[in-house]
Amino acid sequence: xxxxxxxxxxxxxxxxxxxxxxxxxxxxxxxxxxxxxxxxxxxxxxxxxxxxxxxxxxxxxxxxxxxxxxxxxxxxxxxxxxxxxxxxxxxxxxxxxxxxxxxxx
Amino acid sequence: xxxxxxxxxxxxxxxxxxxxxxxxxxxxxxxxxxxxxxxxxxxxxxxxxxxxxxxxxxxxxxxxxxxxxxxxxxxxxxxxxxxxxxxxxxxxxxxxxxxxxxxxxxxxxxxxxxxxxxxxxxxxxxxxxxxxxxxxxxxxxxxx
Numbered sequence: 001x002x003x004x005x006x007x008x009x010x011x012x013x014x015x016x017x018x019x020x021x022x023x024x025x026x027x028x029x030x031x032x033x034x035x036x037x038x039x040x041x042x043x044x045x046x047x048x049x050x051x052x053x054x055x056x057x058x059x060x061x062x063x064x065x066x067x068x069x070x071x072x073x074x075x076x077x078x079x080x081x082x083x084x085x086x087x088x089x090x091x092x093x094x095x096x097x098x099x100x101x102x103x104x105x
Numbered sequence: 106x107x108x109x110x111x112x113x114x115x116x117x118x119x120x121x122x123x124x125x126x127x128x129x130x131x132x133x134x135x136x137x138x139x140x141x142x143x144x145x146x147x148x149x150x151x152x153x154x155x156x157x158x159x160x161x162x163x164x165x166x167x168x169x170x171x172x173x174x175x176x177x178x179x180x181x182x183x184x185x186x187x188x189x190x191x192x193x194x195x196x197x198x199x200x201x202x203x204x205x206x207x208x209x210x211x212x213x214x215x216x217x218x219x220x221x222x223x224x225x226x227x228x229x230x231x232x233x234x235x236x237x238x239x240x241x242x243x244x245x246x247x248x249x
Binding site for chain 1: 106114116117118125127134135136137138139152153154155156157158187189190193194195196197198199200208209212213219220223
């Protein structure tokens with residue numbers, strides 16, 4: 001039987017280069033999140049049940065995450081702050097799965 | 106350590122507590138994603154979109170996760186999650202996590218108690234605060 005609750009190793013990032021790169025990525029992500037915020041009503045009403053990805057301030061839509069990622073990466077290979085997500089089929093109140101171990105195969 | 110989050114406007118018009126993070130992909134690049142701060146979740150679970158972005162070969166499900174929506178197959182993912190640190194910039198969490206490939210079962214990655222349990226978790230809608238607080242940081246409750 002596998003133990004899924006193995007230890008988590010926590011480390012602070014101190015490398016200035018990694019932190020600088022992360023900041024650039026964060027800024028790109030913020031631009032894409034902001035784009036979706038501004039176009040939320042239109043995007044959410046037209047693309048339920050689809051995967052969307054915003055990259056370079058452009059919306060991509062597909063049936064699978066692999067497909068939409070491929071479209072976004074091809075169009076904006078420089079944008080590593082892509083915002084990828086799934087739009088649920090229905091607007092319903094959500095009680096998120098409270099994951100607990102129930103069985104191991 | 107202080108990990109800031111935010112109230113994020115979702116597709117159904119509801120604002121939910123999330124933390125912006127990254128997951129280390131097979132290509133050694135960091136893939137951005139949002140993590141729902143779920144104080145009831147036992148484990149951190151990646152959603153289908155996050156799993157796809159990692160580019161890891163899909164293994165057969167080796168565990169099942171249960172909740173009010175029923176029981177769902179999950180695949181193990183050994184990776185690193187990186188979150189913002191208000192003090193140093195970034196902090197990483199390396200370990201074995203789970204991922205759910207069915208987007209209708211989990212549309213957003215969830216930060217569970219394997220990570221949040223290391224911190225005090227503040228999810229305060231009236232105060233517009235979402236954050237994890239630990240190590241050299243503390244919080245206080247004041248009467249006003």
